[in-house]
Amino acid sequence: MTPTLVWFRHDLRVQDNPALHFAVAQGGPIVPVFVLDDAGEWGWVTGAASRWWLHHSLAALDDSLRERGSRLVLVRGDAEKVLWDLVRTTGAGAIAWNRRYELAAVARDSWIEADLNQRGIKVHPFNGSLLHEPHAVANKQGRPFQIFSPYWRHCLTLPVVAPLKMAERNFSAPAQWPSSIALDDLELRPRIPWDGEFRKSWHPGEIGAMQGLRQFISSGLEAYGKNRDIPALAGTSRLSPHLRFGEISPRQIWAAVRAVGQAEGVFPPNQGAAVFLNEIGWREFAYHLLFNFPHTQELPLREEFARFPWAEDRGGHKLRAWQRGRTGYPIVDAGMRQLWSMGWMHNRVRMIAASFLVKHLRLPWRAGADWFWDTLVDADLANNTLGWQWSAGCGADAAPYFRIFAPVTQGRRFDPDGGYVRRWVPEIAALPDTYLQAPWEAPPDVLAKAGVRLGDTYPNPIVDHARAREEALAAFRQLRQQRRLA
DNA sequence: TTTTGAGTTGTTCGA
DNA sequence: GTCGAACAACTCAAA
Numbered sequence: 001m002t003p004t005l006v007w008f009r010h011d012l013r014v015q016d017n018p019a020l021h022f023a024v025a026q027g028g029p030i031v032p033v034f035v036l037d038d039a040g041e042w043g044w045v046t047g048a049a050s051r052w053w054l055h056h057s058l059a060a061l062d063d064s065l066r067e068r069g070s071r072l073v074l075v076r077g078d079a080e081k082v083l084w085d086l087v088r089t090t091g092a093g094a095i096a097w098n099r100r101y102e103l104a105a106v107a108r109d110s111w112i113e114a115d116l117n118q119r120g121i122k123v124h125p126f127n128g129s130l131l132h133e134p135h136a137v138a139n140k141q142g143r144p145f146q147i148f149s150p151y152w153r154h155c156l157t158l159p160v161v162a163p164l165k166m167a168e169r170n171f172s173a174p175a176q177w178p179s180s181i182a183l184d185d186l187e188l189r190p191r192i193p194w195d196g197e198f199r200k201s202w203h204p205g206e207i208g209a210m211q212g213l214r215q216f217i218s219s220g221l222e223a224y225g226k227n228r229d230i231p232a233l234a235g236t237s238r239l240s241p242h243l244r245f246g247e248i249s250p251r252q253i254w255a256a257v258r259a260v261g262q263a264e265g266v267f268p269p270n271q272g273a274a275v276f277l278n279e280i281g282w283r284e285f286a287y288h289l290l291f292n293f294p295h296t297q298e299l300p301l302r303e304e305f306a307r308f309p310w311a312e313d314r315g316g317h318k319l320r321a322w323q324r325g326r327t328g329y330p331i332v333d334a335g336m337r338q339l340w341s342m343g344w345m346h347n348r349v350r351m352i353a354a355s356f357l358v359k360h361l362r363l364p365w366r367a368g369a370d371w372f373w374d375t376l377v378d379a380d381l382a383n384n385t386l387g388w389q390w391s392a393g394c395g396a397d398a399a400p401y402f403r404i405f406a407p408v409t410q411g412r413r414f415d416p417d418g419g420y421v422r423r424w425v426p427e428i429a430a431l432p433d434t435y436l437q438a439p440w441e442a443p444p445d446v447l448a449k450a451g452v453r454l455g456d457t458y459p460n461p462i463v464d465h466a467r468a469r470e471e472a473l474a475a476f477r478q479l480r481q482q483r484r485l486a
Numbered sequence: 487t488t489t490t491g492a493g494t495t496g497t498t499c500g501a
Numbered sequence: 502g503t504c505g506a507a508c509a510a511c512t513c514a515a516a
Contacts (some may be wrong), residue, residue: 139514147493150514351495402497402508480509
């Protein structure tokens with residue numbers, strides 16, 4: 001039998017991997033391959049934090065393939081050319097992969113498919129990343145949904161496929177392995193070692209993903225609804241980077257949550273589980289939108305926002321202050337420093353930090369999206385685009401214009417004991433709770449006692465909240481007037 | 487086709 | 502201190 005190539009992309013796992021499953025079921029040799037093709041991403045080259053994750057995830061995948069007598073072939077270059085070379089050198093008769101949904105990937109996949117078909121190679125694409133693929137879901141007019149609630153209500157009526165179980169046996173190897181470069185030659189790891197906190201925080205790979213899922217189901221799921229908004233707690237699943245790299249599939253998550261309530265026949269098993277599955281739904285919705293409205297990766301879905309009066313930022317000082325966590329608003333700074341340090345930010349704080357950039361500093365959402373893209377280990381074009389456009393108010397189902405997060409109020413409400421701010425902004429940790437979220441309100445003796453010198457050890461607020469809020473509202477009014485005139 | 491109801495995550499103001 | 506209303510208008514989904 002001729003070998004089957006398995007092209008791994010955003011599906012770096014062995015279990016519940018439809019493409020791998022298919023190839024193994026063919027009975028012939030399989031050749032697992034990963035291609036690093038930066039040019040093929042059309043500008044959305046994997047960011048630095050995600051490259052760190054990718055390195056370790058590829059190592060983990062190679063390990064588990066080797067346990068089954070196989071291995072991962074690594075190549076760098078243009079995917080179309082690389083795959084064709086591999087087909088020729090291995091004598092492969094077919095190739096299998098799991099679909100991607102970003103514009104560049106969809107385009108590339110379709111011409112690779114056409115090209116290989118023409119050369120007599122069978123191509124087998126599968127759904128390995130979503131509960132419901134974006135092209136398979138539509139409203140009653142046959143159009144894509146644009147509002148989450150009806151979208152998700154609709155999806156909940158559709159069946160969810162059970163995960164595939166990979167049998168415990170070796171994969172058949174080709175007579176001769178094609179040449180592979182070393183993992184280090186992909187140059188995914190940082191040249192300067194900024195990844196110390198990353199190592200402490202994460203375990204990339206399928207095993208780490210399953211451990212994370214089990215731990216979350218047993219100790220976090222039930223209270224998820226109440227704890228997920230408190231960034232000082234480990235109240236969220238932290239599965240996002242594992243999902244991003246496909247080390248775990250949403251179908252596996254769905255099945256694991258379903259299993260919790262199985263004895264009682266209840267689904268979802270509790271309120272926390274319902275809220276959690278809703279978040280899985282948001283990921284699905286993000287893919288639905290990005291696939292059906294692919295231009296939103298760069299442009300606002302609501303066109304009038306192309307004319308939003310963004311503020312000037314000569315020299316990029318405001319953007320840099322935001323990026324480095326030096327805005328003077330502790331909850332924002334804590335979030336941005338957590339991001340920089342561990343490649344991840346708590347979701348509640350992402351909303352606060354994003355709102356601050358877009359509404360308080362009035363800098364374009366794309367600047368924030370670009371920064372998140374480079375610094376998040378879970379950077380995902382669909383989720384990132386939806387999140388930023390939602391925050392900016394220019395996307396589907398967007399935040400109303402008047403929803404301008406007040407950073408101090410948010411900090412006091414969701415970090416009441418200050419555990420989060422104190423962890424990530426240590427220079428103000430000695431302030432009492434009353435002033436922790438707004439150091440500029442503290443009397444001089446309180447500041448002195450806490451060793452805080454505003455404008456020196458910690459910045460003064462970069463903007464005044466009340467004034468920034470008024471200016472943002474004025475900007476929205478201006479947009480509305482332009483619209484009326486148009 | 488027309489109509490009606492609804493829309494993740496908030497803040498501020500004034501009674 | 503608490504609570505409800507106002508903050509725009511629009512578009513989408515579905516009956």
